[in-house]
Amino acid sequence: MESRVLSRATAFSSSLPNLRRLPRDSPNASFLSVKPIGAVADGGNLIWGRQLRPSLCSPALRKDTPLRPCLAAASSPAEGSDSAGEAKVAPVGFFNKYPALVTGFFFFMWYFLNVIFNILNKKIYNYFPYPYFVSVIHLFVGVVYCLVSWAVGLPKRAPMDSNLLKVLIPVAVCHALGHVTSNVSFAAVAVSFTHTIKALEPFFNAAASQFILGQSIPFTLWLSLAPVVLGVSMASLTELSFNWTGFISAMISNISFTYRSIYSKKAMTDMDSTNLYAYISIIALIVCIPPAIIFEGPALMKGGFSDAITKVGTVKFVSDLFWVGMFYHLYNQLATNTLERVAPLTHAVGNVLKRVFVIGFSIIVFGNKISTQTGIGTCIAIAGVAIYSLIKARLEEEKRQAKAA
Template identity: 80%
Template sequence: MESRVLTGATAIRGLPLLRKPAAMFTANCSFPALKPTGAFKDGGSLMWGKQLRPAILLEASPASAVSPLSKRESLPPCLAAASSQAEGNDSAGPIGFFEKYPALVTGFFFFMWYLLNVIFNILNKKIYNYFPYPYFVSVIHLFVGVAYCLVSWTVGLPKRAPIDSNLLKLLIPVAVCHALGHVTSNVSFAAVAVSFTHTIKALEPFFNAAASQFILGQQIPITLWLSLAPVVLGVSMASLTELSFNWTGFISAMISNISFTYRSIYSKKAMTDMDSTNLYAYISIIALFVCIPPAIIFEGPQLLKHGFSDAIAKVGLTKFITDLFWVGMFYHLYNQLATNTLERVAPLTHAVGNVLKRVFVIGFSILAFGNKISLQTGIGTSIAIAGVAMYSFIKAKMEEEKRQMKAA
């Protein structure tokens, strides 16, 4: 996705630079009424001075059909002087913090993404230790996120993007796969150690490559397939000696990998100019409605009979409610911030970020819960992560070469 930083921008390509006349010229010159050459419609939302996946449509106007004039030859003297001063201000004007330190800002985004992700995983697992109902907790994750989106739309941060029936049809398969992958991930988190679930989820690139090759018909280079061999080997080694291993956790994590793979496939078919913040909000709303029926069917009777009462007896009503609220908030914020962060960087940085994120989550979860792992599990996890890093680097390099070829 392409991102554009609008903070401090002075002109949009194809539009003349419109500025207020300098005070020194207003006394001697009379300015005709200026009509805008276009109006913005259905624009993307602004977040931290940045526009995500903009869909800016310019209304045609008679002025846009007029050939551009030379500033020095065609403008009146006072207008030409004012324009010249405006250009001088552009070159010497103050530079905003975001433009002056872009690497620092991007680093802060990465830090917050990792921090929120680690907090979510630790809090999520702590809830399962006294409230083992992953279907219901999955609904809470999405419910809190949807509530957050609705409040954000109400105050106009961001402005809600319109949606029609055609776009809804495209987003439903994406949201269904998102819901299934989310629920099965939580079933795995509840059944086994967080570190083991993330080790299994390291296989996701393997499923993505297989789907691209055998479903989409895309030719996957042999180098990519070879880079996935350590991932499969490492996950196999870790699974054989994982102390928390059980089939529910393992199979659920594998289903999650498949679900997110199909989500990627449907996402490519549902490419849209809607900004990522609004897009993720709509997907969350649809996914919430998908997750509610299974939670009622599989866990509803148990929750009403003893699930809620047992949890309240163990930690108290206040802590139970606040834990559910904050785990849902952290889930939504880390996903949204991940999208915003990865849109700021190149594909190779994207790859590094995703790999390091998994390393951070595995490491901090082991420290937080004191999970004991065997030497073979540790070696297998390291090999799997190294394989994911190799795969990500090769794929990112290929995408960058394709982009440069298209640009040329």
């Protein structure tokens, strides 16, 4: 018979004469020992800094296994309860009760912030064409946000040492170079065209994996990249806003982010994604400041700032720079947090849909005129990215299942 912990032990024991309390020094007294919730020996899980009890429906618990009483069982049983002495299960939080709804909200906010960032970023370039300086502002606002978050303990700052710093520097340098060249492209050509060129990023990733990392890329994966190359080529030939500065900058951005992925694999660490992205942002900011001073410093001092203030006013100019930096940091942070919550296949679909959203909204907001061939090429490129992402996600899932088996 299973043991119960009751607050009215005397009354209960008198009504059931066959049951008696065990003395503390009895060998069976350990049966009633109470362990802290989430103890390591009980397999407690640590989720978002809160320890949770192992589920009572765990396969490890058989019907003939006695249940250890939890701390809540020491209180008086609720009236009308069918089993007065049973431990009450703690209420399930919203995040655990509706995981699909929470993940959907994360996706929505990721897309929303990304679209707002791209639109506001392009509007700034229309009256302040200094992408190096704007790139520094993006990172600077994000770094300030991270420092404030650390100061209030949300999240708690992870420690940094020299070994981890050496590992993160190559990742941050590639991140900085890719970020700056992306902004140079955004300033030079239409947002939709830059994102169309950046659809080639999977091609560079596959090439780097094959020829740099020595990984074998299946033929089907290479074949799925053919529509991407074809679509980008078609869109580039008839793009009305085409210029070589925008095209080459977007291509350099693709290469930079490819190397960032390579170094990121070598920089696997136990640090959480929020702290990791904060440290990368700090290093990237330090890297971006010298080029901004060298390439745009003299022009900014001569009339860059004054011209922008004359066109839109000081308040709007400063607020635009602040908000574009906030949107940049928040959408990147939300992207990381969102993709951690989903499977590789959902990750792949999410990335493709994000690019579709950005291209579509940028065309609507800015009224960019595109030729029929550019539109068809863009659709072909995005479809190719979708096919590639789905195939790659399935291959990764098969590898994961094989390792688990």
